Each structure stands twice: as C-alpha cells, then as structure tokens.
Amino acid sequence: MKRKARQATRRRPARPRMVRLPELDDRGQIVQMLHEMIAHGETGPILTGGDLDADWMRAHLSGEEAVGGSVATPDQDVVDEIGRALGVEQASDAEVRTSDEILRNRDRFRWHLEREAADSEEGRPPRPRRGTR
Numbered sequence: 001m002k003r004k005a006r007q008a009t010r011r012r013p014a015r016p017r018m019v020r021l022p023e024l025d026d027r028g029q030i031v032q033m034l035h036e037m038i039a040h041g042e043t044g045p046i047l048t049g050g051d052l053d054a055d056w057m058r059a060h061l062s063g064e065e066a067v068g069g070s071v072a073t074p075d076q077d078v079v080d081e082i083g084r085a086l087g088v089e090q091a092s093d094a095e096v097r098t099s100d101e102i103l104r105n106r107d108r109f110r111w112h113l114e115r116e117a118a119d120s121e122e123g124r125p126p127r128p129r130r131g132t133r
Contacts, residue, residue, distance in 0.1 A: 080092065083099075088103065
C-alpha cells in the first residue's frame with residue numbers, strides 16, 4: 001500500500017522587526033560621510049586613529065587632526081587604531097616590537113626602490129642587488 005505524500009506547507013520566514021535607532025534617524029549624515037570617504041580615499045578615520053568626528057582633510061593636509069597632531073582627541077586609547085594610523089600596526093598576539101624596529105624593517109630596502117625608480121625614469125637598466133646572485 002502506498003503512502004500519500006504530504007504536501008509540505010511552507011511558511012514565510014518571520015521578518016525581523018525594525019528597530020529605530022535615534023543615531024541612525026538622520027541618514028543624510030551617513031550618506032554624506034560615505035561620499036567623503038569615496039571622494040577622498042587618501043584620508044579617513046584610519047588617519048585620525050578611528051575618530052569619526054575629526055576633520056579628515058585637515059588630518060591629511062596639515063596633520064592637525066591626525067594622531068599626534070595639535071588637536072587633542074578624547075578617548076584615543078585604542079592602541080591598534082593609533083598604530084595603524086602611524087604605520088606601525090602589529091597583531092595583538094605578536095611579540096612586542098618597538099616602532100623603531102618596525103619602521104627600520106619596513107624601510108630596510110626603501111633606498112633600493114627609490115634608486116630603481118630613478119633608473120627607470122631615466123631609462124637606465126636596473127642594477128643587480130647585492131646578495132641576490
């Protein structure tokens with residue numbers, strides 16, 4: 001005897017209720033901030049140490065709003081964001097290294113890159129690097 005196949009009744013998934021957040025009510029400010037970030041990719045909250053309220057263009061042009069600038073920023077104690085802004089980012093579980101060690105390692109072969117760029121601009125063939133033979 002064959003069993004009758006039941007038709008599965010499909011229910012629509014319940015829609016999540018919309019939660020009104022007062023800080024998101026004015027979406028015009030959010031859209032304006034996104035337009036600024038797209039138009040000026042060279043600057044943003046990374047340069048200001050994560051401070052969304054800082055003037056990013058002043059941080060980029062004069063350094064006033066940047067990390068270590070003349071404008072004090074309250075609650076700027078997130079070390080990872082400050083390190084990222086200064087170019088000395090480290091993993092949280094990494095061995096402790098000073099900023100000097102990080103920058104020295106980063107800039108170790110920088111002069112090679114500058115010399116190669118100058119050579120290529122003037123049409124000279126690239127020079128062989130020491131220790132790469």
